[in-house]
Amino acid sequence: MTPPTQERAQRTREALLWAAAEEFDAHGYAGAGITRILKRAGVTAGALYFHFGSKQGLADAVVAAQARTIVPRIGSDGLQRLVDITLVWAWQLQSDPLLRAGVRLAVEQGGQGGQDPSSFHSWKVLMEECLHAADRRGELREGVDPERVATFVVGACTGVQLYGQLRNGRKDLAEQVVHMWQLLLPGVAAPGKLARFDLDVRRGMGG
């Protein structure tokens, strides 16, 4: 047996990741079937264990891959970048299997009294970077702590989409996120900079 070329290995890995995301989104972690993932991806069990080690490894990789679907769409900086990340997320959550699986795996974990915050951590790090950049740009209100704001925004977005899922299948999630920023910006942004931020819901569309 010849080793796979790097390109083919990459394609196999991607196929597994997307197939797993669709399966976790539809059935949750416990309900996801390895056999169905393999069939959907068109690969062998050997490939799954080669690339991800286990079902848990596959779930971890799905969670870690979320930010990848968001970040390349965004050209803004600082606080506007943070706003844009949450808006793109809100729109993409309607359709992107990686994001949908990521949020389902994270919420399941929390609901079951889990103890592993890694599913939230990559979001928090991403948001913290935006807030540190905002701080350097003088965009933050005095006394605002980037790490604490990032922690709050990750939690708030998680809960807003969860409640939105139950209220109306998340169909107004992007508007809810705009409203979150209308409420939050006066407490987060420096008063003199408030007017410069654009909360148009369409900022998160397309891409």
Add this chain to the structure above:
Amino acid sequence: MTPPTQERAQRTREALLWAAAEEFDAHGYAGAGITRILKRAGVTAGALYFHFGSKQGLADAVVAAQARTIVPRIGSDGLQRLVDITLVWAWQLQSDPLLRAGVRLAVEQGGQGGQDPSSFHSWKVLMEECLHAADRRGELREGVDPERVATFVVGACTGVQLYGQLRNGRKDLAEQVVHMWQLLLPGVAAPGKLARFDLDVRRGMGG
């Protein structure tokens, strides 16, 4: 067979409610065992079906009973009352089985793509009442909509406790809620009234 006296029926109902809350908190909806609930409550299956109709009826009653454990502790009004409700909730969530079961049932539902928002609805109504009172007292910032703020706060609290559960078993949840209000109040409260609100974390203790 003589019908139970009203007082005895009430005691039986309460015993079932608390036993169910402890069971739902520990095992979630799917994992909760009717037999264990009956044993814990010391009542018969007939009593359960007489009072609640079904396991789902019991879960609905647990969810509906949450606010009852919070409201009697609070003497404040308007926006301060809303802050106090969230602080009492944050402290009580450490130990009160009704609240713990309520939040677990709500999060499970959202995580599983459920469509029934009733587990969040009683909180939203309670918060909306505070915000309407705040509006009548001139405490709200211009343009702030009580219904939309209540919707956001219910979602945000849900997500903050979920992330807090994974980060550190919710041990700093009350501080996280205080921080939420530090960020939110400038966007919610009328500028001239901001200084009057007390965000001392101890407001939610004891009772």
